[in-house]
Amino acid sequence: MAGFGFSNSPAFSRDPQRAAQLQQSGGYVTGQTYAPQQGQGPAQPQGSGQQGYGQQGYAQPGAPTPEQLGSMYERPSATSADTGRLTYDNVIRKTVVTLGAVATTFLLQMALFLTGNGTIMQGLMWVGLVVGLVLGLVNAFKREPSAPLVLAYAAAQGLAVGGISVLFEYGFGGQYSGIILQALLGTASVFAATLVLYAFRIVRVTPKFTRFFFIIMIAYALFSVVNLVLMWTGINQEPFGLRSATIFGIPIGLGLGLLAVALGAYSLMLDFNNVEIGVQRGVPAKYGWQAAFGITATIIWLYVEILRILAILRGN
Numbered sequence: 001m002a003g004f005g006f007s008n009s010p011a012f013s014r015d016p017q018r019a020a021q022l023q024q025s026g027g028y029v030t031g032q033t034y035a036p037q038q039g040q041g042p043a044q045p046q047g048s049g050q051q052g053y054g055q056q057g058y059a060q061p062g063a064p065t066p067e068q069l070g071s072m073y074e075r076p077s078a079t080s081a082d083t084g085r086l087t088y089d090n091v092i093r094k095t096v097v098t099l100g101a102v103a104t105t106f107l108l109q110m111a112l113f114l115t116g117n118g119t120i121m122q123g124l125m126w127v128g129l130v131v132g133l134v135l136g137l138v139n140a141f142k143r144e145p146s147a148p149l150v151l152a153y154a155a156a157q158g159l160a161v162g163g164i165s166v167l168f169e170y171g172f173g174g175q176y177s178g179i180i181l182q183a184l185l186g187t188a189s190v191f192a193a194t195l196v197l198y199a200f201r202i203v204r205v206t207p208k209f210t211r212f213f214f215i216i217m218i219a220y221a222l223f224s225v226v227n228l229v230l231m232w233t234g235i236n237q238e239p240f241g242l243r244s245a246t247i248f249g250i251p252i253g254l255g256l257g258l259l260a261v262a263l264g265a266y267s268l269m270l271d272f273n274n275v276e277i278g279v280q281r282g283v284p285a286k287y288g289w290q291a292a293f294g295i296t297a298t299i300i301w302l303y304v305e306i307l308r309i310l311a312i313l314r315g316n
Contacts, residue, residue, distance in 0.1 A: 091295075131152075
């Protein structure tokens, strides 16, 4: 949610002082052009002010010939991938792998239910909920990304979301049959629309709008926690808790769900913006895992909200 995977990393921070922490420690370099040489160590930035060969009027031992120098300068500048920096392709690949882990355990839950192992499926669902929550917090507040932890989080979320989805799809007397496909299509549509809106700058990420967004997010999170507690304690026994209440015959959950989808869409824009900041700053490629975690967490949140909207609509 809302830059969930970027919250504690100076690499993606909008605060110049926090970003400078990583730059000063040698974590990344900005504004430099690199030309790596074969058989040598890490490339040195060009134009770094180092003393060149032959400045004293005599040949240095082992100095390259004019032909070698010409060949070196004719080489194309190194790309971000060559210098080990974050690229959009890097983020896309890692996000696909992370979503693949979600899909794998999601399908596992479906297979368990269809083969008559519903009890095991529900047990794994609760394990996924707890482990996913813990690993989500760990990954969100971890300063250095960890690929195994990100993939473990994705697998746990697949167990949790897969179990919930299977219960809706095949339970309740078939009332919600087909809801998984509908929720997936809805999530993909929101993701595609958000990407277009961000890419063409139709909707912009601004500090003022982001502050307003976080205020609404906090209020929505508090409501969700209170609603969950009321449902777990049995004080409210409606299928969706307070969301099942109606105003003029319209479920409150429908309006809240649409608000949550709008929040999720802006959260995706924040994720895209954080990735863009990281690429521009030239942060290390390892931070692609942090970006993949943030985007995956937001997509899962969107899916759950859309699944709930569809269930409320079809239940009424």
